[in-house]
Amino acid sequence: MPRPAELEFVERFGRMFEEVGGSRTSGRIVGWLLLCDPPEQSQPELVAALAVSKASISTELRALAARGLVERTTRPGDRRSYYRIQDDAWSQLIERRTRMIREFRQAASDGLKxxxxxxxxxxxxxxxxxxxxxxxxxxxxxALAEIKSDVAEFDRGRGSR
Known part of the structure; x- marks a missing residue:
């Protein structure tokens, strides 16, 4: 179970997600998955750690997976699914934002035409x-080029999962 300081961190992520138009529960899930050990958690573990309903956890995990932030995984000999932060979640996030910004820029250019x-x-x-x-x-x-370089360097230093 999360300690009080960990819960505050998790709540902070929830508030930040809410500030940018996401759900507080999604932010809390991401916050917990950044801290927890082991780094992958089952739905029941997330329900217990975050005191959120199974239905909410399930809905938000699907949304986070669709956005490329969380991935589902399994463990040998275990039929349950586990969830963790996707390895390239942050670069994928920046890539999506860049595409959105490019679309706005292109729309403005089209408007000028x-x-x-x-x-x-x-x-x-x-x-x-x-x-x-x-x-x-x-x-x-x-920034994305630097992030990808940092991720590659980080991965070389820690080895594969």
Missing amino acids: LLGRAAARRRARLELLARVYGHMERALLA
Whole structure:
């Protein structure tokens, strides 16, 4: 069972997920999976650790798996499923965000084409949006390259799972 300081960490993750539009329970699951030992947990273990219903845990695990943050695994000789943070969860998260930002930038560029030679006042909002999202896209792509390099270095240092 989590200690009080661990529960506060888990709650903090829940609040952070909620702040960015996710569910508090998803954030709590991620927070616990970052701390727990062993690093993979069964649904009953998650229910017990987080004091959340089995149905909520099941729903949120499916959502987290669909987003590439959590993966389901098994253990030899054990029929239960276990869940853990996916090895490349953070780079996948950045890749998804980069695609979303690219779509916004492209939509702004397409809007500028629609306006053609319209007055600068009409074009200004879209021009700024395209520039801001262009900066964000380039920054995230650079960060992603560094993240992937860090992950590869980390993996070399710890060996495979």
